[in-house]
Structures are given as structure tokens and as C-alpha cells.
Amino acid sequence: MMTRLLRLLARWPTERMLRIACVLGLFALALMVTGVLLGTPLPVVGAMSVAQGFGVLACLLFGLSIAADVASRRP
Amino acid sequence: MGSAFTPFGALTLVTAAIAATILLHHLLFRPKLTPGVRMRLLLGLAVFPFVAAVASTGSGMVRTTEPTFCGSCHVMETHLQDLQDPKSTSLASRHSRSHIIGPTACYTCHADYGMLGYPLTKLTGMMHVYHYYLGGFRSWSLEKFHAEIRTAKPYPNQNCQQCHSGTLASFLNVKEHVSLADELAQNKVSCASAGCHGVAHPFSKTKEELSR
Numbered sequence: 001m002m003t004r005l006l007r008l009l010a011r012w013p014t015e016r017m018l019r020i021a022c023v024l025g026l027f028a029l030a031l032m033v034t035g036v037l038l039g040t041p042l043p044v045v046g047a048m049s050v051a052q053g054f055g056v057l058a059c060l061l062f063g064l065s066i067a068a069d070v071a072s073r074r075p
Numbered sequence: 076m077g078s079a080f081t082p083f084g085a086l087t088l089v090t091a092a093i094a095a096t097i098l099l100h101h102l103l104f105r106p107k108l109t110p111g112v113r114m115r116l117l118l119g120l121a122v123f124p125f126v127a128a129v130a131s132t133g134s135g136m137v138r139t140t141e142p143t144f145c146g147s148c149h150v151m152e153t154h155l156q157d158l159q160d161p162k163s164t165s166l167a168s169r170h171s172r173s174h175i176i177g178p179t180a181c182y183t184c185h186a187d188y189g190m191l192g193y194p195l196t197k198l199t200g201m202m203h204v205y206h207y208y209l210g211g212f213r214s215w216s217l218e219k220f221h222a223e224i225r226t227a228k229p230y231p232n233q234n235c236q237q238c239h240s241g242t243l244a245s246f247l248n249v250k251e252h253v254s255l256a257d258e259l260a261q262n263k264v265s266c267a268s269a270g271c272h273g274v275a276h277p278f279s280k281t282k283e284e285l286s287r
Contacts, residue, residue, distance in 0.1 A: 019105075025124060029094055032128065041144070
């Protein structure tokens with residue numbers, strides 16, 4: 001099971017996924033900042049819901065990419 | 076200018092700026108994944124965004140208690156104008172002139188009392204946003220809104236009694252309070268009815284409704 005998981009992770013396109021995580025993270029941060037700067041209903045609700053969803057997704061992609069990078073360096 | 080100058084707002088902007096700088100640097104320069112770069116990405120994708128998310132949520136929670144937030148939808152403009160009018164004698168306006176209630180006037184009076192009052196009030200507010208943007212209220216004229224929209228449930232007297240205690244002498248010395256004690260407790264008579272302390276907002280009821 002562990003070996004299969006490591007093999008699966010080794011195929012993970014680390015660099016590309018990290019770049020996607022960065023873009024998602026930037027989008028989430030932009031939504032949060034918009035909510036704070038505008039302070040009207042839709043941006044505020046967006047900052048407290050959609051932005052956090054994108055942020056969690058970016059963080060998960062980052063975690064998986066680092067795990068994949070570590071797995072690919074194993075002898 | 077939203078809530079940029081509040082502590083939560085400022086913290087959101089600062090942490091978001093730091094995280095965005097890290098992420099943009101990674102996207103533009105594409106460095107190799109060394110332990111240092113991993114650590115930097117951890118800061119840019121997890122630590123600083125987490126702080127920004129918590130701060131922006133705090134900022135949003137504070138912002139949603141401000142009257143200007145409620146008044147940012149056009150159907151609430153007249154409510155806000157009346158609230159801010161120093162000459163208005165409406166119940167809402169007189170209450171909003173208190174320095175304790177004023178900064179969060181809509182929220183203080185409309186938040187339900189009790190342990191779940193805060194989250195339930197926020198959920199009700201979400202329904203208002205839903206009705207406004209997806210339920211068609213956005214295209215309604217102010218006249219149509221005043222004529223057709225009423226509170227979803229009778230205004231609970233307990234909300235008034237969060238501040239106006241029903242056990243103090245100043246309350247009990249009023250004959251009407253004593254004679255209507257049961258009706259007030261059961262919400263059959265509203266503190267904010269025309270014959271008592273007056274309607275909260277001058278346009279929340281038509282003349283016909285007031286004369287009933």
C-alpha cells in the first residue's frame with residue numbers, strides 16, 4: 001500500500017502543481033483583500049467562503065507536491 | 076474604504092502582501108525546489124494565507140455588524156439615511172445615537188438573543204444576500220420594497236429587553252408594562268408598535284397597517 005502510494009506520488013508533476021498552487025493562492029489572497037478593501041456584501045462573503053476554499057486547495061496541492069518531491073528523491 | 080484601517084483589515088492586507096510577493100517570486104523566477112524554497116513556499120502558501128484568512132474572517136465579521144454594510148444594498152438606503160439623520164425621531168434613529176449602539180446599530184437590535192443568536196443572525200444575513208443577488212430584490216425599486224417587504228417574523232421583545240430590563244423599577248413603574256406583562260412576554264404586543272414606543276423605521280409600515 002505504502003509502496004503504491006509512493007509510486008503514485010513519484011509520478012506527480014511537482015513543479016506544475018506548485019505553480020497551480022501559487023496561482024490558486026494568489027487568487028484566494030486577491031479575494032480576501034477585495035473583501036477587506038470594498039467591504040460590500042458580495043466581496044465580504046466571497047472572502048469568507050470562496051477565498052478560503054481556494055486557499056485550502058492551494059495548501060493541499062503544496063502538501064502533496066512536497067510529499068511527491070520527497071518520494072521521488074527516495075532511493 | 077471597507078475595513079482596511081481596522082486591526083483585522085490591516086493584518087489581512089500585510090500578510091496577503093507578503094504571501095503574494097513570495098508566490099509571485101516563485102511564479103516569475105521558478106527556482107529549484109531546495110529546502111529553502113520549500114520553506115518559503117510553506118510561508119507563502121500556508122502560514123501567511125492562514126493568518127490572512129483568519130484576519131479577513133474577523134474583519135468580515137466586524138464589517139457585517141456595521142450599519143453602512145447593511146445600507147450598501149439600495150433597498151436599505153432609506154433605513155440607513157433615517158438612522159443617520161440627527162433630526163429623525165424614529166425608534167431606530169434615537170437608538171443609533173447612543174454611542175454604545177450606534178456603531179453596530181442594525182446588528183445590536185436585530186441580532187437574536189441567546190447562545191445561538193450570533194450564528195443564527197449571520198445565517199439570516201446570508202439569506203438576505205441570497206435574496207438580494209439571486210432572488211430578484213436587486214432589481215426592485217425602493218417604493219416596491221417599502222410596500223411589499225416586511226420582517227420575516229414579528230420583532231421579538233426579548234431583543235429590546237437585552238438592554239431594557241423588565242425587572243427594574245424604571246420598567247415596572249410604567250402601568251402599561253405591568254398590565255401587558257403576559258402579552259409582552261408572549262410577543263403578542265410589540266414594544267415597537269404604533270401605540271407603544273412607535274415603529275422602528277418610519278417606512279416599515281403603511282398608513283393602513285398603522286391604523287389597524
